[in-house]
Amino acid sequence: MIENSLYVAIQKVGGDHIKICKVARKQEILIQKLRFRFDDAIGQPYGLFEASAGKLRRICPSALNSETVEHHGFSQTDKSTLTESSCETSSADNNRNKTDGGNSSILESNSRPDLALENMQCVAEKLVKNESMIRLSRSRQKVSQEEIHQMKKDGLPAQHLVARLVDGNLSFPERTVYSKKKYIRRKENKHSSRLLILKPSIRLIAQSYYTKDPERIANLRLDLLSHILSLSAVHFGSRCLVFEQCAGLMSAAVIDRLGGYGACIHLHRGSTAQSIPCIDGMNFDSKVRSTFLPLRISTLLNGSIVEPVDDQIDPSNPELPETAFKRRRERLETERIAWKLFISQEIDSFIIISKDVKPIDILQYVWSSLPFASRIVVYSSISEVIIDTFNWLKSRDAIEVQIHDAFLRSHTVLPQNTRPVMQQLVVSGIIISAIKVNPEK
Amino acid sequence: MHKWRCRIKYFKKCDNCYNNIYFRYGSRISATAGYIYALRPSADLWTRTLLRQTQILYSPDCSLILTLLDVRPGAIICESGTGSGSLSHFLALALAPDGHLYTHDIDEVRIKKVESELRVHGLGAVTTCIHRDVTEDGFFVENACDGVFLDIPSPWLTVSHAKKAFNRSRGGNFVSFSPCIEQVQKLCDALKREAFIQIETMELLPRKLKVMNISETTLKEFSLMTAAEKKPKTMVNSGSGERKRKIDEDTAEAMQREEQLPQKRTLLPSPPSQPTHTGYLTCAKLLPFFDETSDT
Numbered sequence: 001m002i003e004n005s006l007y008v009a010i011q012k013v014g015g016d017h018i019k020i021c022k023v024a025r026k027q028e029i030l031i032q033k034l035r036f037r038f039d040d041a042i043g044q045p046y047g048l049f050e051a052s053a054g055k056l057r058r059i060c061p062s063a064l065n066s067e068t069v070e071h072h073g074f075s076q077t078d079k080s081t082l083t084e085s086s087c088e089t090s091s092a093d094n095n096r097n098k099t100d101g102g103n104s105s106i107l108e109s110n111s112r113p114d115l116a117l118e119n120m121q122c123v124a125e126k127l128v129k130n131e132s133m134i135r136l137s138r139s140r141q142k143v144s145q146e147e148i149h150q151m152k153k154d155g156l157p158a159q160h161l162v163a164r165l166v167d168g169n170l171s172f173p174e175r176t177v178y179s180k181k182k183y184i185r186r187k188e189n190k191h192s193s194r195l196l197i198l199k200p201s202i203r204l205i206a207q208s209y210y211t212k213d214p215e216r217i218a219n220l221r222l223d224l225l226s227h228i229l230s231l232s233a234v235h236f237g238s239r240c241l242v243f244e245q246c247a248g249l250m251s252a253a254v255i256d257r258l259g260g261y262g263a264c265i266h267l268h269r270g271s272t273a274q275s276i277p278c279i280d281g282m283n284f285d286s287k288v289r290s291t292f293l294p295l296r297i298s299t300l301l302n303g304s305i306v307e308p309v310d311d312q313i314d315p316s317n318p319e320l321p322e323t324a325f326k327r328r329r330e331r332l333e334t335e336r337i338a339w340k341l342f343i344s345q346e347i348d349s350f351i352i353i354s355k356d357v358k359p360i361d362i363l364q365y366v367w368s369s370l371p372f373a374s375r376i377v378v379y380s381s382i383s384e385v386i387i388d389t390f391n392w393l394k395s396r397d398a399i400e401v402q403i404h405d406a407f408l409r410s411h412t413v414l415p416q417n418t419r420p421v422m423q424q425l426v427v428s429g430i431i432i433s434a435i436k437v438n439p440e441k
Numbered sequence: 442m443h444k445w446r447c448r449i450k451y452f453k454k455c456d457n458c459y460n461n462i463y464f465r466y467g468s469r470i471s472a473t474a475g476y477i478y479a480l481r482p483s484a485d486l487w488t489r490t491l492l493r494q495t496q497i498l499y500s501p502d503c504s505l506i507l508t509l510l511d512v513r514p515g516a517i518i519c520e521s522g523t524g525s526g527s528l529s530h531f532l533a534l535a536l537a538p539d540g541h542l543y544t545h546d547i548d549e550v551r552i553k554k555v556e557s558e559l560r561v562h563g564l565g566a567v568t569t570c571i572h573r574d575v576t577e578d579g580f581f582v583e584n585a586c587d588g589v590f591l592d593i594p595s596p597w598l599t600v601s602h603a604k605k606a607f608n609r610s611r612g613g614n615f616v617s618f619s620p621c622i623e624q625v626q627k628l629c630d631a632l633k634r635e636a637f638i639q640i641e642t643m644e645l646l647p648r649k650l651k652v653m654n655i656s657e658t659t660l661k662e663f664s665l666m667t668a669a670e671k672k673p674k675t676m677v678n679s680g681s682g683e684r685k686r687k688i689d690e691d692t693a694e695a696m697q698r699e700e701q702l703p704q705k706r707t708l709l710p711s712p713p714s715q716p717t718h719t720g721y722l723t724c725a726k727l728l729p730f731f732d733e734t735s736d737t
Contacts, residue, residue, distance in 0.1 A: 045610070045729045046612070046728065046729060047728045047729060061636040061728050061730065062636045196638060196728075201511045202511070203508050203511060206508075222505070223501065223504070223505045223645050226505045226507060229504060230500050230503065230504040231485060231500070235535055235537065236514045236537055236538055256513050257513060259513050259514025260514065372468065373467030373481045383707070383708050386708065387706045387707070387708065390652045391652070399478060402649065403649065403651060404647060404649055404650070405650060406645060407646040408643060408644070408646070409644055411622075411625070411643065411644065411721065412642075413622075413629040415626075415630075430708070435478075435480060436467065437467045437468070437480075438467050438468050439469065
C-alpha cells in the first residue's frame with residue numbers, strides 16, 4: 001500500500017533508472033522526463049501506473065501483454081503487405097536503398113541529362129545530390145517536434161503517439177522486420193508514460209545508488225553486498241558491528257536480515273548517525289529499526305562513553321531543550337546497549353566497507369573486543385588496502401583468510417536477439433574475509 | 442537451532458567426537474596430526490563441507506539469489522529442486538524464525554536426506570520438504586509465497602504454477618537458475634506471458650585471489666645470476682595453506698629483503714583454474730494482482 005510520507009521505488013517502464021523518494025502530496029516528481037504527482041497513487045497497492053497530464057492512474061500488468069499483441073498484429077499486417085509485392089519485399093530486405101526513399105526515381109531522371117557535362121559541373125552535381133539527400137533525411141519524419149509536444153500535453157496515450165510516429169516515418173515501410181521492431185521498441189521506451197511504483201528493498205536501493213552514483217556507495221555492487229552478508233553469516237539474532245562509508249547501505253542490509261532480532265551496531269562520526277539515506281529508504285518498522293544501535297567513533301577511541309554536560313538550558317525556549325534532552329537521553333541509552341555488547345565480546349561479525357579510512361586502523365581498535373570464531377569481512381575498491389589487511393590478519397593468526405572479487409553482467413533476452421548487454425557499469429571492489437580464532441591450545 | 446546457536450557463552454558439548462569434553466568456538470584442539478579449529482556453523486561453511494548428491498550452487502550465487510528474492514525473517518519461499526540442500530540452508534537460515542521454506546524435489550531419496558539434515562541442523566521448524574514434480578503438480582502452497590526459486594531443467598513449464606503460489610495481495614520475486622541460454626529464452630517468454638515485470642537475466646562470475654610477493658630483478662642482475670642462485674629469489678607465495686615451517690622461512694626472507702628495498706605485493710587469481718560459468722540467473726517480479734477485479 002502506497003502511503004503518504006513513506007518511501008517508494010519508482011522506475012519508468014523501459015527505463016533502467018530506479019529512483020527512491022518519499023511520497024508527499026502535491027509534490028511533483030520528475031523521472032526521465034516523466035512528470036507527475038503522487039496524489040492519486042496514495043492508498044493504492046504497489047504496481048503499474050500511467051502518468052497523464054501530471055496525474056497517475058493505476059493499470060493492470062496484463063496491459064503490457066496486450067500492447068505486445070497489438071504490435072504482433074501490426075507485424076503480421078506488415079508481413080502480408082510484403083508478400084503481396086515481391087518488389088517491396090526486395091526493397092525491405094535491402095537497406096542500401098533506404099536513404100533514397102521514394103524520391104530516388106526523380107533524382108535519377110535529373111542526373112541523366114547531365115552525363116555529358118564537364119568535370120566542374122559533375123562536382124557541382126554531386127554537391128546538389130548530397131544536399132538533397134540531407135534534405136530527404138531531415139524530412140523523413142512528417143510529425144514535427146511541436147506536434148509531439150502538443151500531443152503529449154493533450155494527454156494522448158503513448159501507444160497512440162508511437163503509432164503516429166510510425167505512420168509519419170517515410171522510410172519505415174522499407175525497413176527490415178527486425179529494424180521495424182527495434183524502432184517501435186525504442187519509441188515506446190522513449191515516449192512511455194508508464195511507471196512502476198514499488199516497495200523499496202535492499203535490491204532496488206542498491207541498484208538505484210549503483211546506477212546513479214556508484215562512488216557514493218564505495219562502488220559496492222549488489223552481488224558483492226550479498227556475498228558480504230553470507231560471509232559474515234548475518235541472520236536473525238546475529239550481533240553485527242558495521243563500519244561503512246556507503247550511505248547506510250550495508251547497515252540497511254544487515255538490519256533487513258536481522259528482521260527485528262539481534263543487533264546492528266553502526267559506528268559513525270559526530271553525535272548522531274547521519275548520511276544514511278538507505279536506512280531511511282527501507283521504511284523499517286519500529287521493531288526492525290530497534291536493532292539499529294548507533295555507536296559514536298569517539299566512544300570507541302576514548303574507550304568509554306562520554307556523557308555531555310546537561311547545563312545548556314536556554315530559558316528563552318523552554319520546550320526545545322526538553323525535546324532535545326529526551327532525544328539525547330534516548331541516544332545515550334541506545335549507545336549504552338551497543339557499548340555493552342561490544343565490551344562484553346558479544347559481537348558475532350564485523351563488517352568494514354572502506355572508501356578512504358584504513359581498515360587496519362579500525363581493526364586495531366576493535367580486535368581485542370571480538371570473540372573467538374567471530375567473522376571479519378572487509379571490502380574496498382583498492383587492492384593495496386586489501387593486501388595490507390591480508391598481511392595484518394595473517395599476523396594475528398586469523399584463519400580462513402580469503403579474498404574474493406566478481407564479475408557480473410546483464411543479458412538481453414529477446415527473440416533472435418539474445419546476447420550480453422554491450423556496455424554496463426563494471427566498477428566494483430574486493431572482499432577479504434577471515435575468522436578470528438584462539439591461537440593458544 | 443540448538444546446534445547452530447549455543448547461547449551459553451559459546452560452549453558446546455560435542456558428543457560425536459569427544460565425550461564429555463567442552464570447548465569454545467574458535468578454540469584450537471589438538472588432533473592426531475597437528476591441531477584443528479572448531480568453528481561456529483554457517484550456511485556458507487556448510488556449502489563447502491556437505492556431501493554432494495547433485496551439482497550445487499556455491500556461496501556467491503546463493504548470496505545473490507537471497508538478495509534478489511528479498512529474503513528476510515518472516516519471508517515465505519518456495520524452492521524447487523532441493524538438490525543437495527545447499528541453497529536450502531541459505532534460505533532457511535535467512536527466513537527463520539518467522540518465515541517458512543517449502544522445498545520440492547522429484548527424487549524421494551534426495552528429499553528425505555535433506556529433510557533429515559535440516560532437522561539435525563535445527564531448521565526443521567521452518568522447512569517443509571515435499572516430494573513432488575512441480576512442473577506437473579505445482580507447488581505445495583497457493584496464494585502464500587513472497588518468493589519462488591527454481592533450479593530445474595524446464596522452468597518455463599512451472600511459471601504458471603509459480604504465479605499461483607505467490608500471495609496475491611503482496612506479489613513477490615521470482616528467480617530461476619539455468620545453465621543454458623536456450624532455457625533462459627523459453628523462460629523469459631513464459632514470464633512475459635504471465636505478466637511478470639522487471640525481467641532481468643544476469644551472469645555472476647566470482648573469483649578467488651591471493652596475495653603474492655613480487656620479486657623484481659634488473660637485466661644485469663639476471664645475467665650475472667647462475668641457475669642455482671635463481672631458485673631462492675623466485676616469487677614467494679604468502680597465501681593461506683602454507684606449512685608453518687615454510688611461513689617462517691618466508692617471513693625471514695621477506696624481512697631480509699625488506700632491508701634492501703621496499704616489498705611489493707599484488708593480487709593474483711588462485712587457484713589457477715576457476716569457474717567461468719555456473720549459470721544464468723533470471724529474476725522477475727510479480728505485482729500484486731486481484732483476479733476478481735480486472736480493470737484492463
